[in-house]
Amino acid sequence: GAGVSQSPRYKVAKRGQDVALRCDPISGHVSLFWYQQALGQGPEFLTYFQNEAQLDKSGLPSDRFFAERPEGSVSTLKIQRTQQEDSAVYLCASTATKSYEQYFGPGTRLTVT
Amino acid sequence: GESVGLHLPTLSVQEGDNSIINCAYSNSASDYFIWYKQESGKGPQFIIDIRSNMDKRQGQRVTVLLNKTVKHLSLQIAATQPGDSAVYFCAENFSGYSTLTFGKGTMLLVSP
Numbered sequence: 393g394a395g396v397s398q399s400p401r402y403k404v405a406k407r408g409q410d411v412a413l414r415c416d417p418i419s420g421h422v423s424l425f426w427y428q429q430a431l432g433q434g435p436e437f438l439t440y441f442q443n444e445a446q447l448d449k450s451g452l453p454s455d456r457f458f459a460e461r462p463e464g465s466v467s468t469l470k471i472q473r474t475q476q477e478d479s480a481v482y483l484c485a486s487t488a489t490k491s492y493e494q495y496f497g498p499g500t501r502l503t504v505t
Numbered sequence: 506g507e508s509v510g511l512h513l514p515t516l517s518v519q520e521g522d523n524s525i526i527n528c529a530y531s532n533s534a535s536d537y538f539i540w541y542k543q544e545s546g547k548g549p550q551f552i553i554d555i556r557s558n559m560d561k562r563q564g565q566r567v568t569v570l571l572n573k574t575v576k577h578l579s580l581q582i583a584a585t586q587p588g589d590s591a592v593y594f595c596a597e598n599f600s601g602y603s604t605l606t607f608g609k610g611t612m613l614l615v616s617p
Contacts, residue, residue, distance in 0.1 A: 425604060432610075492539070492603075496550070
């Protein structure tokens with residue numbers, strides 16, 4: 393079946409612009425995670441949803457970062473007033489109920505110029 | 506050989522060799538561990554997992570070893586192939602906290 397998909401795959405933004413990154417999880421997966429991956433580093437947790445409820449947003453680096461999952465399926469990560477330090481790959485992952493195995497999408501590479 | 510600091514540790518092997526990738530995890534309360542493989546331009550791909558009540562688990566060409574005493578995890582790949590070239594991450598989780606904490610990663614380079 394289809395895996396986790398993310399769009400766009402690449403995004404170039406000028407500093408100060410707002411961006412929106414989309415994640416389509418595997419159908420039926422209850423939990424959804426966003427991670428930020430800097431070059432040469434492992435993914436770092438940003439936020440977690442169970443259905444439409446955002447249960448943990450402790451990893452969001454600033455109040456410029458906002459995530460939503462209004463209907464418990466597709467999720468959007470929004471970054472306002474982008475800064476150069478926001479340049480990274482943003483990964484989305486989903487899991488089935490009662491599973492720890494996270495399935496990752498291909499990521500969105502964000503470059504802020 | 507290996508390098509540290511800002512660069513990823515790198516393991517270079519010949520095709521057909523066995524590879525061992527090591528990981529030190531941080532949380533003694535972690536009870537679930539996963540190895541992921543990440544190829545350039547792709548998201549991490551699940552390889553194998555192990556729970557803390559086990560010391561060893563085998564998959565197809567891969568074995569994970571867990572040493573809880575020293576908080577060490579290793580991934581063994583048998584008969585390494587060029588297609589195994591990627592960055593490998595270990596990740597840990599503990600019950601009641603759903604997200605994964607990833608290690609820094611090791612780049613595996615396999616020469617034909």
